[in-house]
Amino acid sequence: MTPGQVRPRTRAEARRLAPVFVDRSGRRLRRIRILVGGAIAALAAYIVLAVASLLGVPAVQSPLLPQPAAAQPAPTPIATPTPEPPSPSPTQAASTPGPAPGPAPSPSSIPVESSPAVASVPVPSPTPTPSGTAASPAPADRGSSASAPGRTKAPTPPGKP
């Protein structure tokens, strides 16, 4: 119990006298760094993925409303959208005479397209199942409805059911 006894004599004793918890090799610290780094990377990746999943508006194909024959003579409207499936640009460029909220959602069509890149998932959406839609009845309305991304995305609408 003299102070001299603190000096270790054997290796076992040296291990006993080494400070508790201390890992001089630094292996545990490295392992923890990797663990923490990995966890943070996973968290960050998830946050990016989650934000990407929330961005934009999913493509929705709205079906054509059956028009009450008396109310509106429906023939003309169907003609306009069908002829030009490949280039939706004219419709998109069309001025939106609709009320105030109209323009705001239109930029959302960009995030929708960007989201597959971020999420790195195959790709399918631009060509959804060819349902019988994407046409709005009145020609004047076409512009405003086209600003909705879902509608612009149906490239080959087979026409009115």
Added chain:
Amino acid sequence: MRIHWVALAALVVAIAGALAVQGLLHRASPGQDAAARAVATDEVPSAVTRGGPVVDAAPAKPQTAAPHPRSVALTFDDGPDPRWTPEILDILREHGVHATFFVVGNAAIEHPGLVRRIVDEGNEIGVHTLTHVDLGGIPEWERSLELGTTQRVIAAAAGVTTSLFRPPYSSTNAAVSNSAWAAMRTAGADGYLSVLSTTDSRDWTRPGAESIVNVPLREGDAGQILLMHDGGGDRSETVAALDALLTRLQGDGYRVTTVGEAVGLTQTMTKASTVDAAAGSVVIAGATASDVLVTALVWMLALSGIILIVRAVLVVGAAIRHVRRTRVDLGEWRPVIAEPITVVVPAYNEAAGIEAAVRSIAASTHDVEILVVDDGSTDGTADIVEGLALPRVRVIRQANGGKPAALNTGIAQASHELIVMVDGDTVFEPDTVTRLVQPFADPVVGAVSGNTKVANRGGLIGSWQHIEYVVGFNLDRRLFDVAECMPTVPGAIGAFRRSVLARVGGVPADTLAEDTDLTMAIGRDGWRVVYQEDAIAWTEAPATFGALWKQRYRWCYGTLQAMWKHRGAVTERGAAGKLGRRGLGYLLVLQVLLPLVAPAVDLFALYGLFFLDAPGVIGVWCAFLLVQLLMAFYAFRLDRESPKALWSLPLQQFVYRQFMYLVVVQSVFTALAGTHLRWHRMERYGSLREPARR
């Protein structure tokens, strides 16, 4: 070494994120009659007000459509619900009919299987927003988010994309308000058809199943869209009424079906894109993880509360017992132990306080031999002591070897069996030594702890530590004494049997808390370690947060080391087992685990304050504060301290508490990482002059 703060920050971000997700997903929704409050309708086109209940609001001239004559579109809102939805689906199947379910996103996230079943059984699905929010009251981007996220969740759950949307709080066309119309326009722009209703079953008012069965339908042959609910509350009446209602409708020759079929829409649902389904899965996974995390937090919070209450009961009960016992002793008190004592004062650069310390011990009424072991000081500590030329004081100089080495030197040179160890920054009262050693009259007592008091108790930091010391020494330490599991005799004031020190191999040097380590070794050797509350030592507490951090970091880390080193005591028998199970258990729960979960508890309290019930959170918080205040008040009375210092206790909850748990976080990380630490030495100010009297 900063890695633990990065980890903690990430954890805080994750928890805060989870809480925010839960808070936003389950935000308090206004009552069912919210639709009634929005009354202005002047901006709603008459085509909508007077048109059919299915509205395409995208075109400048909105289009509407109505269900075919003699058809009834069945719609169920606010689901899916694990209790009611399956029952409704069963009844629909029995009748061979399909319905349209307008699901709420947050419910769909929790029950994706039900969403799939709804679709698989041939029913139609629609979007009813993510959180059942009144869309008219939120900005446009948020409306799109509400609809889009629900859409993606449906895509992930059932593999379909729907074009149907029903605005929450909507009813008939005539009731569409300006704000509802604005919401419908957003939905239209996003590609949805808004589905209103013509007939309200009023099942949400729970009028009785019979009333629902007999819901008045529109007169004549006009098609109907019937509003019902499968979620969002107790829907037992809806379920009870559905069979009879379907029988009635079918008996009356109505065609009961979905909105799409009733109106003649070609394809209201299409196969979902992989991207939308993947995005929905990400949302579901995140929301589910958040839910798990928040549930765990709630349990942890409840458990913490229970632990704090149990601890309060334990320490107060033990203190009462301890006081009763010592009071009996006091009645017949006279010094039994009068033999000479050796006082060992390890000193390393203690120039600021060593004179006051040594003088106070030399003024002791007991017969003492004072050994000042100078551990290679560079500030002339030894010279100061020698200059005092006090009788009974001997200075031993040694090369710097650390505090345990200095103590062991002193122990080796001690002339007497009973040894008092005291820090070089601590001041005794004249009778401190005498009182401290009295418990040695009992031969099973191996060590005695004194009562340390903070001398510099001015200012916030001083008064916080003062409170902490008084509570710690008068409540926790009495509990340890009564439960025979004293885990530590403070370095500032402790008395030991030299023979016991020899048995345990002297003062150990492999932990930073040599006092705790030594005490545990003595306890494991079968000796009782007791608390003598009237043996008082005045110590100088750190006066800055920096110094306090270093001191507490060393204490906490050292305690962790000592606990780990003596973990074997948990399974040992007798006195060692008491120390292991009671003492180490108490330290583990109250000084390690509780502080570790405390950051999460604080975050949750903030969350509760903003998202849940603020008065409730404040009430619970005040209740816990009151318990603490009462305990502290009791401890102050036991120690005959003025309770005025308790003014700073409420403030303690805001800085000191967080400070203390961050110390624990850093200590635990250091222990896990195995980082090597220098001895964190405390700064001395020399504020101790006289043995201050209470």
